[in-house]
Amino acid sequence: MPTSFTSSLLSIIIHNPLATAGIVVVGFLFTHILLPYFLDLHSLRKFSIPGPRMAALSDLWLGYYSANGHRSEVVHALHERYGRIVRIAPNHVSIASPDALQTIYAHGNGTLKSDFYDAFVSIQRGLFNTRDRTEHTRKRKLVSHIFSQKSVLEFEPYIRVYVKELSEQWSRLYELAVKGGRGDEGQGQGGGWYGRDGRLWMDVLPWCNYLAFDIIGDLAFGAPFGMIRACKDTAQIPASGPSADLTDSKSEVQIKEIPAVKILNGRGEYSMSMGVLPPMYRPFAKKLPWFAAGAADVKALAGIAIMAVRKRLAAQEAGTLSVRKADLLEKLQRGKDEEGKFMGKEELTAEALTLLIAGSDTTSNSTCAILYYLARTPSAQAKLHAELDKAVPDVEELTMTVEDVKADRLPYLDACINEGLRIHSTSALGLPRLVPKDGMTVEGVTFLEGTVLSVPSYTIHRDTEVWGDDIEDFHPERWLNLVGDKKELVNKTFNPFSVGPRACVGRNLAFLELQVIVGSLVRRWDFVLEDGLEQELLTSEGFLRKPLGCRVGIQRRD
Incomplete structure (x- = not known):
């Protein structure tokens, strides 16, 4: 009873x-x-790890700040208040220390990616989001060879093709706006521009997006997306929706165009916010309108990769590749694992999606931020102009070559790029890792198995003990003439591509792209901010930290 x-x-x-x-x-x-x-259960209260009380009680605290687009700034403010170790979720501790970076992400330390990465899986698990150590080792062997120094150097001429195309588009608008006396707001192709004071005024962010997408389209799939030529954010997906079997190039499929950059941004915001939530909450969150829209972006982005792979394989079978055969996809196709097996079509498409995301978003964000900081810092831009003029005296040469951008020839260019990557850390948040079975001691605290630890790049890139008190100033000189302990400390702290076995495999290609892009554009153009030197670079953070725009005036250096 x-x-x-x-x-x-x-x-x-x-x-x-x-x-x-x-x-x-x-x-x-x-x-x-x-x-x-x-x-x-993980003794974080016992160890008196400081942080907001709401963060200790619920993952929703971090979820809220992840969804509002300023997580890294909020976590940075916590570190300024509480110190190097801060609790940002019931089972997540952020540690802002160069030594912690080397400990948590090091080779052979036993840490694994947390369930945060499950929110980034769409077609199937790829190199970026697989959490199994054995599977990651297999995938890294299949993928890493395509980013060898030899392969990267092979891609340089194709990077230059699109940098030149971009500069020619800017020259066209410049002639219309400045030489042609256009003072009204430009409409049509490249709209949102006008001429004033002998300069072409426009937002360079969309152009950085077009450039990055066209470059990765060519390098990965043998043909660009055509965004620079169209002056438009556009890509094709199957009209019936994404499905890996649509990579069968012999089947008929209807296509439609979508705004790829917009979709990519939505996907980053969705996956970032979903990944912060505990797995048990995620099925319910997906039913909310904001998350439902993000889930649609995830599918659409997968559709872009599927369509690009489909077109690439069809061209390969027909012998009609428009650019060449030695692209990243072809190199992936030739890769074998230890059992001598090639990637299946679905796995190939999943890795192509990773290439598309990593190769477009990071490059466009970083290019835009570096151009902004050079425009904001005329003295640095003048020094870079002088170095580039000496290295490439011919002003009619629209692009830099790999020989031009060698570090021993253009040290100030590399310093400008590094400084831009320091201040505007595209991957700014702390990437979460699980403490292994035997625990892990970091900054004098021994954390128990299963505790989530991370090191926020945004914060360690603003460590005054490493960089000095002028952390928010664009000061490329801090990278020159580094020696001894100072050089070791800077190298240990600088983290634009992560470190350890899960570091970005494409970092060599990414840095070469930035060298060619920034060097070429600054050699050809002079940049100033529209509203004076105090104009702020507004950003929003999904998985990556993105500029929201960068309106500048450019003048051709004839």
Whole structure:
């Protein structure tokens, strides 16, 4: 027989829905928030790890700041308040220390990626989001060879093709706006521009996006997306929706065009916010309108990769590749694992999606930020102009070559790029790792198995003990003439591509792209900010930290 308490409770549930809802809420709060907090299974409360009380109680605190686009700035403010070690979620500790970077992400330390990365899986797990160590080792061997120094140097001429195409488009608009006396707002192709004071004024962010997408389209799939030529954010996907079997190049498929950059941004915001939530919350979150729109972006982005692979394989089979055969996809096709097996079509498409995301977003964000900081710092831009003029005296040469950008010839160019990557850390957030079975000691604290640790690049790139007090100033000179302990400390702290076995395999290609792009554009053009030197670079952070725009005036250096 039920007790009187049970009978009363059943009566309330049956006859009072409002009270029932209250019981459910209280039960949820107790079992999912209060009980885990007091049980303290990972001893974070025992170790007195400081941080906001709400962060200690619920993942929703970090989820909120991840969704609002300024997570790295918020976490940085916490470190300024509490010190190097801060609790940012019930089971997540952020550690802003160069030594922690080397410990948490080092080779052979036993850490694994957390379930945060499950939110980034679409077609199937790729090199970026696989969490299994054995599978990651296999995939890295299949992928890393395509980014060898030899392969990277082979790609340089094709990078230059699109930098030249971009500069020619700017010259066309420059002639219309400045030489042609156009003072009104330019409409049509490249709209949003006008001429004033002998300069072409425009937002360079869209152009950086077009350039990055066309370059990765060519390098990865043998043909550009055509964004620079169209002056438009556009890519093709299957009209029926993404499906890996659509890479069968012999089947008929209807296509439609979508805004690839916009889709990529939406996907980053969605996956970032979803990844912060505990797995049990995610099915419910997907039903909310904002998350539902993000899930649609994930599918659309997969469709872009599927369509690009489909077109590439069709051209390969027909012998009609428009540019060449030695692209990244072809190199992936030739890769074999230890058992001598090639990638299957679905795995190939998943890795192509990773190439598309990593090769477009990071390059466009970084290019835009570096151009902004050069425009904001005329003295640095003047020094770079002088170095580039000496290296490439012919002003009619629209692009720099790999020989031009060698570090011993253009040290100030490399310093400008590094300084831009320091201040505007595209990958700014702390990438989460799980403490292994035997625990891990970081900054004097021994964390238990299963604790999530991360090191925020945004914050360690602003460590005054490493960089000095002028951390928000664009000061390329800090990278010159580094020697001894100072050089070692800077190299240990600088983290634009992560470190250890999960570091970015494409970092050599990414840096070469920035050398050619920034060197070529600054050699040809002079940049100033529209509203004076104090104009702020507004950003929003999904998985990557992106500029929201960069309106500048450019003048051709004839």
